[in-house]
Amino acid sequence: MINKKNKRGWIRIVEALVAILLISGFLILVIDDFGDEKKDISNKVYVAENAILREIQLNSTYRNYILGIGETSVEFKDFNVYLKNHITSRVPTYLNCTGKLCDFSVNPVCDIDALEKDIYVKSVIIAANSTIYNSKILKIFCWAV
Numbered sequence: 261m262i263n264k265k266n267k268r269g270w271i272r273i274v275e276a277l278v279a280i281l282l283i284s285g286f287l288i289l290v291i292d293d294f295g296d297e298k299k300d301i302s303n304k305v306y307v308a309e310n311a312i313l314r315e316i317q318l319n320s321t322y323r324n325y326i327l328g329i330g331e332t333s334v335e336f337k338d339f340n341v342y343l344k345n346h347i348t349s350r351v352p353t354y355l356n357c358t359g360k361l362c363d364f365s366v367n368p369v370c371d372i373d374a375l376e377k378d379i380y381v382k383s384v385i386i387a388a389n390s391t392i393y394n395s396k397i398l399k400i401f402c403w404a405v
Contacts (some may be wrong), residue, residue: 309382
């Protein structure tokens with residue numbers, strides 16, 4: 261009889277430990293989700309930037325405008341109205357974006373003044389069309405609102 265009582269006691273202890281471990285694991289998962297105040301949005305930002313740049317790269321009107329620029333560097337505020345509107349209309353609401361256009365042979369770095377934010381940058385080189393070879397680099401700089 262003593263052995264049966266001891267077995268039941270050990271079974272109850274093991275059941276209690278398993279219950280404690282399950283509850284602790286659940287609480288750790290829930291608390292960990294609430295602990296991330298700053299979510300990683302980099303993947304979504306890069307997908308949005310890639311889509312914008314790909315549309316510009318494939319549009320012959322925008323390509324001709326970009327290739328026809330004689331200046332070594334053009335800030336976003338000085339972009340063609342249609343190109344600027346195209347970029348701003350495609351930017352998601354959770355982002356602020358700007359751009360810069362540079363002559364690749366003169367300024368391949370093509371940076372903007374540093375901001376005190378996490379900036380996500382994507383670029384594309386637009387080198388030529390059927391009549392013009394004048395390699396330019398178009399960069400889009402985005403940060404979270």
